[in-house]
Amino acid sequence: MATEQEERGALIVFEGLDRSGKSTQAKRLVEKIINSGRMAVLQAFPDRQSPVGEMIDRYLRGEIDMDEHALHLLFSADRFLKKKMIKQHIAQGVDVVCDRYCYSGVSYSLAKGLPEEWVRVTDQGLPKPDIVLFFQVSPEVAAARGGFGNERLETAELQAKVGKIMPTLRDDAFWKSVNADGTPDAVEKEVFQLYKELDRSQPLEVLEKI
Known part of the structure; x- marks a missing residue:
């Protein structure tokens, strides 16, 4: 049986509506993992520091307009740019904690x-x-929290639609x-507690459907 040091890292994704608290909790989880003796990194999507993420950031802040198909592909490209990094960290035993992933996109x-x-x-x-x-x-509740409405996707109407759609993407095999x-x-x-129950016995898989 593998020791803790030999275990692969885990890919942990936080999803939910804007202002649901997931960004705060993703940071807290990384800190708690590190304090428990494992290694972990936080990856937010979009990565607003990357060339692709900078374009997305400008759109979100209302500086530029963009065709919705192109915007969707940019969000997807931003995730694929991190694919190699994620796999390398996982192989080295480092947990990767993502604040949003393809389900948001x-x-x-x-x-x-x-x-x-x-x-x-x-995103397959x-x-x-x-x-x-x-x-x-x-x-x-999300709308009542600080900062709601600062970006162009943070409208009550759009958030309500997203709130109905996101649960339909759920896969009970790995969604909690x-x-x-x-x-x-x-x-x-x-x-x-959910983190501690993760099963690392199988290799990291590839996302075949959403």
């Missing part, structure tokens, strides 16, 4: 009316998460729901 594009069949295939081939932590929070209406400490405790 699919949900937002479907909410904006792009063709479902096309939208759901552009990415590393498959070991677990998706789906933060469940009502749009009303988190009650994001709890206190930060309560949510952190729930997340870490």
